[in-house]
Amino acid sequence: MKCEICSSEKLYNVIDLSHQPPSDAFLSEEQLGKSETFYPLNVFFCEDCKLVQLNYAVDPKVLFTDNYIYTSASNKPLLAHMKSLAERFVKDFNLTEKDLVIDIASNDGALLQEFAKQNVRILGVDPASVADIAIKNGIPTIKDFFNESLAETISSKYGKAKLITGLSLIPHAKELTSIIDGVKLLLEDSGVFLTESHYIVDMIEKLQYDAIYHEHLRYYSVTALVNLFNRFNMDVFHAERIPTHGGSIRILACNKGTYPISDSVKSLLNQEKQSNLNSRENFDNFRNRVNSNREHLKRMLNDIKSKGHRIVGIGAPAKGTTLLNFCKIDSSILDYLVETNELKIGKYSPGMHIKIVEESRLVDEQPEYALLLPWNIKDDIIPKLRQKGYNGKIIVPNPEPHIVGD
Structure with missing residues (x-):
């Protein structure tokens, strides 16, 4: 195996989460009897360019077409984040109605809607079926995978962009070289590329191993990002830690100089550098903590079940697929998962086959315990569930399993 970016063979195994199904490959009842495809979920660290990466890339057509049902609109904190982002960078870069903003991996168009309110020209690119939502809402969107070839087509038809955004683009995209080449081609001379990614520092500190799934091919430090963009004759000229997804890094990149x-x-x-982030010792410690966390959580859940209590799951996020499959938590432990995303309700979770039902069941049935799968936004979710009337105890799995309301 060689590093995807620099081709180095100096790769160190960070953690092996075994074979798992695609995180958003939810099943209908009819599909339960059919076999699922599981893929390796094994993470490596390049000791040369410092990129943390999966060793196996699932075909994007498997991950990001009809099966992909995550929508930005289902994540309320993310919507607020997008609003402030659009307002800030329209102001910072003096964008006007003549300037073009392109969002790559634009999903349901939520970010572009915020830019549209700021009276700039907008264009989205996304191959997944959720792009139909954006198109229906009047957001001009090209339903395709972004690459250098498509960038040439866009440039001919729409012109160059003053700002290109790709909030989760560089962790997700398989053909990264072609994508960054396409971004360079589309940027005006003074144009800026804005992207965000899970920050490896937060992942390690907060034990966010469940942020590892097949859609996320790469996990970045600022060191790795600087090394990456240098290869394309680009500068990372601004970087900031942001709270999105439990801890992310936002960078701004431009043509060098x-x-x-x-x-x-x-x-x-x-x-x-000072924290010894990019060291084998640091990643070994992370792996040991993850394995310890899994055993602690399983003991806690089994102890609750042995006392005759009911446990359900809150949410069916992609990160939940990783956690449930890695910890082998199935319908013998969780009676069901509650969701607000209508595209998931009535389906079954990948791998563990736990039924997904309306969130109202949580309030109506009042199960004694509920495992919070989108635990990274617990400060937003728990107060809302209490306000809606759920009085049971909530299990927060990471970074250390604990019970809220005990």
Whole structure:
């Protein structure tokens, strides 16, 4: 195996989460009797360019077409994040109605809707079926995979972009080289590329191993991002930690020399170096903590069940697929999962085959315990569930399993 970016063979195994189904491959009742395809979920660290990456890439057509049912609109904190992002960067870069903003991996068009409110030209690109929602809502969207070839087509038809966004693009995209080449082609001379990713520092500190799934091919430090964009003659000129998805990194990149590199980049690079982030010892410790967490959580759930209590799951996020399959938590432990996303209700979770039902069941039936799968946004979810009337105890699995309301 070689590093995807720099082709180095100096790869260190961070953690093996075994074979898992695609995280959003929810099943209908008719599909339960059919075999599922499980793929390796094994994470490696490149000791040369510092990129953390999966060793196996599932065909994007399996992950991001008809089966992909995650929508930005289902994540309320993310919508607020998108609103503030659009307002801030329209102001910071003096965008006007003449300027084009392109969002790659635009999903249901939620971010572009916010840019549209700021009176700039917008265009989305996304291959998944959720792009139909954006199109229906009047957001101009090209339903296709972004690459250098499509960038040439867009440039001919729409012109160059002052700002290109791709909030989860560089962790997800399989053909990363073609994508960044396409971004360079589409940017105006003074244009900016904005992208966000899970921050490996937060993943390790908060034990977010469940953020690892097949859609996320890569996990970034600022060091890895600087090394990546240098290969394309681009500068990372701004970097900041943001709370999205339990801890992410936002960077701004430009053609080399366009903007001065801010102290924010230098500061985070120094912090990563001082903390010994990119070391085997650090990743070994992470792996050991993950394995310990799994055993602790399973003991807790089995103890609750042995006392005759009911446990259900809150949410069916992609990260929940990783956690449930890695910990082998199935319908013998969780009676069902509750959801607000209508596209998931009535289906069954990948791998563990737990039925997904309306969130109202949680309030109506009042099960004694509920395992919170989107635990990274617990501060938003738990108060809302209490307000809706759920009085049971809530199990938060990470970074250390604990019970809220005990």
